[in-house]
Amino acid sequence: MILNKSDLVGLAESFGIPPRETLLLLAHILSTNYTSLFFAKETHIPDVDYRTFLDYLRRHSTGEPIAKIIEKKEFYGLEFKTTRDTLDPRPETEKIIDLFREGYPDTTVSLGILDLGAGTGCIGITILSLYPAAECTFVDIDEKALNIARYNSENLGVSSRSKFIESDWFSMVEGKFDAIVTNPPYVREDYDLRGGTLFDPPLALFGGFDGQRDVHNILRSATKYLKTNGILIMEGLEISGLPYILKMGEFSANDR
Ligand SMILES: C[S@@+](CC[C@H](N)C(=O)[O-])C[C@H]1O[C@@H](n2cnc3c(N)ncnc32)[C@H](O)[C@@H]1O
Structure with missing residues (x-):
């Protein structure tokens, strides 16, 4: 699956999630960072990761915090598993x-x-x-x-x-x-x-x-x-x- 910027924005809108949070979830799944995804013209997402991505979007759209989904949260500059x-x-x-x-x-x-x-x-x-x-x-x-x-x-x-x-x-x-x-x-x-x-x-x-x-x-x-x-x-x-x-x-x- 290849998604460009407007595909990602559309996906974010369809789940009622701000585009930034959508990219943060995707960055976690693809083990990359937010900035690289933000500046990428297109993003290649393997099928298995795309299914995970949709599941994360669904969970986040019900109010589940990103930290609970990706099981980590920053505190005083350190990253903690949660x-x-x-x-x-x-x-x-x-x-x-x-x-x-x-x-x-x-x-x-x-x-x-x-x-x-x-x-x-x-x-x-x-x-x-x-x-x-x-x-x-x-x-x-x-x-x-x-x-x-x-x-x-x-x-x-x-x-x-x-x-x-x-x-x-x-x-x-x-x-x-x-x-x-x-x-x-x-x-x-x-x-x-x-x-x-x-x-x-x-x-x-x-x-x-x-x-x-x-x-x-x-x-x-x-x-x-x-x-x-x-x-x-x-x-x-x-x-x-x-x-x-x-x-x-x-x-x-x-x-x-
Ligand atoms: C508000 S959380 C704080 C967690 C962490 N210190 C922080 O600041 O993010 C309170 C913690 O107290 C623990 N807790 C609740 N009742 C307790 C008790 N009677 N004795 C010891 N720990 C308890 C909970 O399991 C929870 O991990």
């Missing part, structure tokens, strides 16, 4: 990394980090990639999510500094950490999900009747697992209905 068992990393969560970097400007310092509710592992793995002497313990209650975090840790070259624990928050966690980083579920249980969120696992989203159950659980125990001057950086405390990043404790890497 599946139906993990929350797709969100741009707003990158703020946790920014806060961490503000607190620990010396990237050579050796730190013990706890990533609670790891999902893809995007928070802890990104920190490990920025801090070569840091180690991270990844916790999730869902074994399948933890396996994806393990895969990402290996794929992104930080597995020798990663540990994985299947645990209901702190229940199986031992020791004290320099930093706890977490983006727990914080959606109210009666919230009517829309769009791409419908494809994320409910376990990653819902935090009880007011959305704050897990936030409070973590806040209640966090200080027990933090070293003196340790910090907790958490997304999810709802203030005026907006996600909020909470930073607790004092940064003082030199005093530990």
Whole structure:
């Protein structure tokens, strides 16, 4: 099958999908990049890939996010595998990394980090990639999510500094950490999900009747697992209905 630019635009229109997203899906299938497809006069698509392409277009036209279809999502410049068992990393969560970097400007310092509710592992793995002497313990209650975090840790070259624990928050966690980083579920249980969120696992989203159950659980125990001057950086405390990043404790890497 050979498609030119106007064939692709027509296909995009028939599925009600923006042409850019159509090219992103095709680029993934053909293992090429968006720019080469954008500038190509014609694109040769093997039959088997064309069938996959139509299937992806159909799925995306029902609202399934591109990240769920191609099973990857970029976070802080790194590429993470994501599946139906993990929350797709969100741009707003990158703020946790920014806060961490503000607190620990010396990237050579050796730190013990706890990533609670790891999902893809995007928070802890990104920190490990920025801090070569840091180690991270990844916790999730869902074994399948933890396996994806393990895969990402290996794929992104930080597995020798990663540990994985299947645990209901702190229940199986031992020791004290320099930093706890977490983006727990914080959606109210009666919230009517829309769009791409419908494809994320409910376990990653819902935090009880007011959305704050897990936030409070973590806040209640966090200080027990933090070293003196340790910090907790958490997304999810709802203030005026907006996600909020909470930073607790004092940064003082030199005093530990
Ligand atoms: C909002 S997602 C965050 C995923 C990832 N950290 C991120 O920021 O993209 C919350 C994660 O917490 C996990 N989780 C939910 N309840 C948990 C519990 N009781 N104990 C540990 N992890 C839990 C979910 O499986 C999910 O992976």
